[in-house]
Amino acid sequence: MKRFFRQMGVLLLVTLWSYSVRAADVTLMPVTVRLDRANDRATVQVMNNGQEPVLMQAEAIAWNRVGGIDVDGPTNDLIVNPPVFTVQPGQTQVLRLGLRRNQELAEEGTYRIVLREVPMPRPSDALNVAGSVRVLVALRVPVYVAPAQVRRGEQWKLSRAANGELLAEVANTGNVHLKVSELRLQGENGQALAQVAQKGGHAVIFPGEQRVFRLPAHAQATQVEVLTEQGLQKVALNDGAAARP
Helix, strand or coil: CHHHHHHHHHHHHHHHHCCCEEECCEEEECCCEEECCCCCEEEEEEEECCCCCEEEEEEEEEEEEECCEEEEEECCCEEEECCEEEECCCCEEEEEEEECCCCCCCCCEEEEEEEEECCCCCHHHHHCCCCCEEECCEEEEEEEECCCCCCCCEEEEEEECCCCCEEEEEEECCCCCEEEEEEEEECCCCCEEEEEECCCHHHEECCCCEEEEEECCCCCCCEEEEEECCEEEEEEECCCCEEEC
């Protein structure tokens, strides 16, 4: 019986390894777009680093957040051209963005350009054995439209939870987004204890939002060093709110 299960385990392992995953190799530059009334045009370069053509579809969407959850919706505020294009191997397609709205904003406008790979026959498809899986690429580029007057403000507080975790709380009191890149735990003398990187859209805090970052429990931690797009700041443990204009 044991021999039977060992054989089944080997068979299962071979079956899993028989599947291969293929995906287009596409990169973007830049990865974030910033617009305002004076600079209402921008470009994004779409580079095909693979060996086969890639058919892409581009769409502008509104990027909102409700109860901490991203909510996408339709928008006519941005123009994307071309909406559909093919990028040959080793080539670059220039995607042009334009801002339709010209009224002054009291608060930052947030959007995304969504680029999706469209399925198309490839020469390599005929050579692939059964069991291969093709993954279609989907990329998102944040687009921020600045208000008439930019006002930045954030309030931080560092506390310790009952289970020993450190809670770094922040409130965005400005009218533009706040992007947190890293949080670094430090000891009393400034020695590094732990580093936590933040990635993706959830590292972006919209105006009026609050966010709690849970950091590893560390008895020697007395402060956290926060890295944002605006630079570094330090927040002491149980030291109330540390605000930076």
